[in-house]
Amino acid sequence: MLKVNANSVNIGRILGQNHFVSRLKNINYSGVAIFLVASICAALAGVAIVFRSTLLMAPAAVFLLIAFSFLKFKTPTVLLSRSYAWILIVIVFGTAISPLLARVSPFAVQNLADLILFVASIGFVFAALPYLARSKILLFAFILLLLMWTLQLASSIYGRSNWFPAVYQFGYNLKWPLMFISGFAIAWESKLENKVWVFLTGFAFVLLFFSVLQIVSPSFLNSLFAYSINTYGGESNPFIPFIKRLGGFYTLSTNTAAIASVGLIFMLTGWLRHKNSFFIYGLLAYGIVLIFTGQRNELVALIISIAIYFLLFVQRPIWQKVFLSGLSLILLGIGIFLLAEQLQLNDLLWLWGITGELYKLTDRVALTVHGYEVAQQYYPLGAGLGTYGGVAAMKFDPSLYDDLGFYRYYYWYRQGMFLMDTYWPNIYAEGGLYAAYVLAAIFCLILLFAYQLKTPTVHARAHRAAAFSILIFMLLNTISSTVLTDPKYAWMAWLSFGWAYYFSTQSVESDV
Numbered sequence: 001m002l003k004v005n006a007n008s009v010n011i012g013r014i015l016g017q018n019h020f021v022s023r024l025k026n027i028n029y030s031g032v033a034i035f036l037v038a039s040i041c042a043a044l045a046g047v048a049i050v051f052r053s054t055l056l057m058a059p060a061a062v063f064l065l066i067a068f069s070f071l072k073f074k075t076p077t078v079l080l081s082r083s084y085a086w087i088l089i090v091i092v093f094g095t096a097i098s099p100l101l102a103r104v105s106p107f108a109v110q111n112l113a114d115l116i117l118f119v120a121s122i123g124f125v126f127a128a129l130p131y132l133a134r135s136k137i138l139l140f141a142f143i144l145l146l147l148m149w150t151l152q153l154a155s156s157i158y159g160r161s162n163w164f165p166a167v168y169q170f171g172y173n174l175k176w177p178l179m180f181i182s183g184f185a186i187a188w189e190s191k192l193e194n195k196v197w198v199f200l201t202g203f204a205f206v207l208l209f210f211s212v213l214q215i216v217s218p219s220f221l222n223s224l225f226a227y228s229i230n231t232y233g234g235e236s237n238p239f240i241p242f243i244k245r246l247g248g249f250y251t252l253s254t255n256t257a258a259i260a261s262v263g264l265i266f267m268l269t270g271w272l273r274h275k276n277s278f279f280i281y282g283l284l285a286y287g288i289v290l291i292f293t294g295q296r297n298e299l300v301a302l303i304i305s306i307a308i309y310f311l312l313f314v315q316r317p318i319w320q321k322v323f324l325s326g327l328s329l330i331l332l333g334i335g336i337f338l339l340a341e342q343l344q345l346n347d348l349l350w351l352w353g354i355t356g357e358l359y360k361l362t363d364r365v366a367l368t369v370h371g372y373e374v375a376q377q378y379y380p381l382g383a384g385l386g387t388y389g390g391v392a393a394m395k396f397d398p399s400l401y402d403d404l405g406f407y408r409y410y411y412w413y414r415q416g417m418f419l420m421d422t423y424w425p426n427i428y429a430e431g432g433l434y435a436a437y438v439l440a441a442i443f444c445l446i447l448l449f450a451y452q453l454k455t456p457t458v459h460a461r462a463h464r465a466a467a468f469s470i471l472i473f474m475l476l477n478t479i480s481s482t483v484l485t486d487p488k489y490a491w492m493a494w495l496s497f498g499w500a501y502y503f504s505t506q507s508v509e510s511d512v
Contacts, residue, residue, distance in 0.1 A: 086192055086195070088124055088182060088185060088186055089186070089192065089195065089196060089199075091116055092182075092491045092492055092495065093199050093203075093492075094116075095116065095117070095487050095488055095491055096203065096259070096488060096489075096491070096492065098488060099249070099250050099251065099255075099488055100210075100249055100250075103224075103225040103251070104224060104225060104226070114171075114172075114175065114487065116487075117175060117178055117179070117487050117491075118171070118174075118178070121178045121181075121182070124181065124182045124184075124185030124186075125178070125181055125182075125185075127184075127185040128181050128182070128183075128184035128185040128498070131184045131501065132181065132184055135449060137445055137448055137449045137452070138445070138446075138449055140445060141442050141445040141446060141449070144438050144441055144442050144445070145177065145442055147438055148431065148435050148438040148439055148442070149170075151381065151382075151431050151432055151434055151435040151438065152170070152173075152382070152384075152385055152430065152431040152435055154381055155378070155381040155382040155383065155384045155385070155430060155431050155432055155435070156384035156385045156386075156430075157384075158381055158384075159378055159381060159382060159383045159384030159387065159430075160383055160384055160387055160399075160400065161383070161384030161385050161386050161387055162386065162396070162397055164386075164396060165385070165386025165387070165392035165393060165395075165396040165397045166384060166385040166386040166392070167385075167386075168386060168391070168392040168395075168396065169385040169386040169390045169391070169392035169393070169430070170385055172390060172391055172392065172485065173385075173390075173485065175485050175486070175487060176484060176485040176490070176494065179487060179490065179491050179494035179495070180446070180494045180497060182491075182494070182495065182498070183494060183495035183496065183497050183498020183499060183501075184497075184498040184501060185498070186495070186498055186499070186502070187502070188498070188499050188502040188503070197270055197278075197279075200263055200266050200267065200270075200282060200492075201267070201278065201279070201281065201282035201285075203263065204260075204263055204267070204281075204282045204285035204286045204289070205282075205285050206249065207248060207249050207256065207259075207260060207263075207285070207286070207289045208285045208288055208289050210248035210249040211246045211248035211249070211256075211288075211289050211292045211293075213248070214246045214247070214248050215243055215246065215292075235294070236294075237292070237293075237294035238294055238296060239291050239294055239299075240291065240292070240294070243292070244294075245292075245293055245294035245295070246292040246293055246294070247293070248289070248292070250489075253293040253294065253295060254293070254295055254297075254298065254480070254481055254483075255481075255483060255488075255489050256289060256293050257289075257290055257293040257295035257298035257299075258298055258474075258477060258481060258483045258489050258490075259483075259489050259492075260286045260287075260289040260290045260293070260298075261286075261290060261298050261299075261301070261302040261305075261473055262470055262473065262474075262490075262492065262493045263282070263286045263492075264283055264286040264287055264290065264302065265302075265305065265306070265309065265466055265469060265470055265473070266466065266492075266496075267279045267280075267282040267283035267286060268283060268306070268309070268466075269462045269463060269465070269466040270282075271283065272313065272458065272462045273458060273459050273462050290302070297476075297477060297479070297480045297481075298477060300476075301472075301473050301476035301477050302473060304472065304473075304476065305469040305470070305472045305473040305476070306469065308465075308468065308469045308472055309465045309466065309468075309469040310465075312451070312461075312464060312465035312468055312469070313461050313462060313465040363410070363412055363413070363421055364421035364422050364480065366406070366409075366410060367389050367421070367422055367425045368422055368424075368425050370404050370406075370425075371388060371389050371424075371425030371426070371428060371429035372425070372428065372429075373404070374387075374388055374400065374404075374429040375428045375429050375432060375433050375436075378432065379432065379433065380432055380433070380434060381431075381432040382428065382429055382430045382431045382432035382433075382435065383400060383429055383430055384430060385430050385431070386430070387399075387400050387429070387430055388400050388401070388425070388426065388429040388430055389422075389425040389426030389427075389429050389430065390426040390430065393426075401413065421480060421481065421482075422478065422479055422480060422481075422482070423478035423479075423481070423482045423484055423485075424436060424478060424479070426482075427439055443471065443475060446471060446497070447468060447471055447472070449497070450464055450467040450468040450471070450497060450500060451464070451468060453500055453501060453504040454504045455503075455504070457503065459503045460500070460503035460504055463496070463499050463500035463502075463503050464500045464503075464504070466496050466499075466500065467496040467497045467499070467500040470493050470496050471493075471496075471497075473493075474490065474493060
């Protein structure tokens with residue numbers, strides 16, 4: 001029998017204690033203190049914005065000063081640095097389940113996701129900066145982002161913005177850049193990855209459970225979600241005619257479809273990397289949830305995204321990839337033509353106003369058409385932040401809608417059914433057409449960044465393809481959804497870029 005020397009055990013304990021002590025000594029407590037103070041200031045600034053208190057806006061200024069102080073301290077071990085990546089992962093996944101918690105409690109728990117995002121950004125922005133600075137493409141994208149903000153600021157000054165809705169909308173627009181950056185603050189090591197894969201797979205079955213529950217016992221689900229009603233799902237499911245469109249876990253089935261599609265792409269990535277049936281189960285669960293939602297836009301966008309995924313992942317000559325992509329588009333077109341009746345495409349054309357009249361349009365098309373009119377009216381700038389097509393205008397300043405005749409023309413507007421079913425009208429109406437062009441260029445640069453990542457291993461190839469195709473999916477859905485900038489549904493999707501970057505050659509060489 002193997003005997004263990006007591007001295008060796010003591011030495012091991014001593015070494016362990018010394019290691020623990022050394023870790024404590026390496027922690028930059030000034031950085032942690034700055035983070036905590038900044039968090040308090042951010043919370044007070046959030047209260048100030050909610051209650052429109054000019055006096056309490058002072059903490060926002062303190063918040064900015066503290067953020068700039070990080071540049072002076074240059075702390076490598078801030079609370080949410082790459083060494084504490086698991087904290088950010090917990091935050092991301094906690095945000096994903098916040099809508100469920102909000103539906104079973106009287107508190108607006110889902111609103112905490114935004115506050116958490118802004119507070120956590122203090123740490124992970126500076127943890128990610130050294131890695132983001134290595135890319136000239138991302139540096140150029142940041143310069144364009146500054147240009148877009150400048151155009152939006154000028155539009156707000158010379159347009160018709162009120163200060164509070166403008167500040168609110170700017171914060172809302174800031175969310176997707178913060179989510180994008182956060183992925184670079186994570187060290188995607190194997191231990192952390194294993195936890196992420198377990199969550200992603202488990203989340204698939206949680207979504208599936210609530211979707212099935214909505215079929216077999218809708219009354220029980222309604223009683224469970226006592227503080228929320230399923231506002232979407234009354235329409236029949238074009239894929240399964242004998243059931244309705246199911247939101248299940250979330251209030252809107254389109255949100256469920258979006259997060260299920262992104263989860264499916266991640267499961268595909270995990271399977272290509274590890275060839276484990278564990279990922280097949282998750283892939284099937286996400287696929288079933290997507291079919292249950294009955295969302296045609298998300299399904300078509302996912303098919304296109306997966307086709308692009310394999311074009312990037314498979315190592316083949318370029319002419320073969322062009323041939324396969326052309327063949328895929330032809331097959332997709334034939335499939336849509338043959339299934340036109342089952343997919344209710346005539347109704348879809350009417351919803352988009354292609355076969356309807358202007359003043360009988362749905363909210364999605366009306367926002368698109370009239371948003372362009374606003375952009376033309378205020379050309380070359382826009383009407384200003386918080387005036388049209390965004391959450392701030394919906395909550396605080398709908399005056400521009402009244403000027404455009406929404407109250408006279410659209411019954412859904414009179415009934416308070418103010419849905420933001422499309423993303424771009426908010427951009428080009430508030431910031432102007434040039435701001436929209438700049439934002440489109442930024443997204444193209446992010447795609448280019450993902451495309452040019454080095455792929456020395458199958459892991460790198462899979463995650464590069466995932467990041468690229470996930471952004472394609474989200475962009476395709478901007479015509480019918482605004483989840484692109486919502487942490488509850490898109491944070492994990494934006495993390496895909498930092499995940500892919502970690503496996504690229506330059507990142508692996510510097511961190512492993």
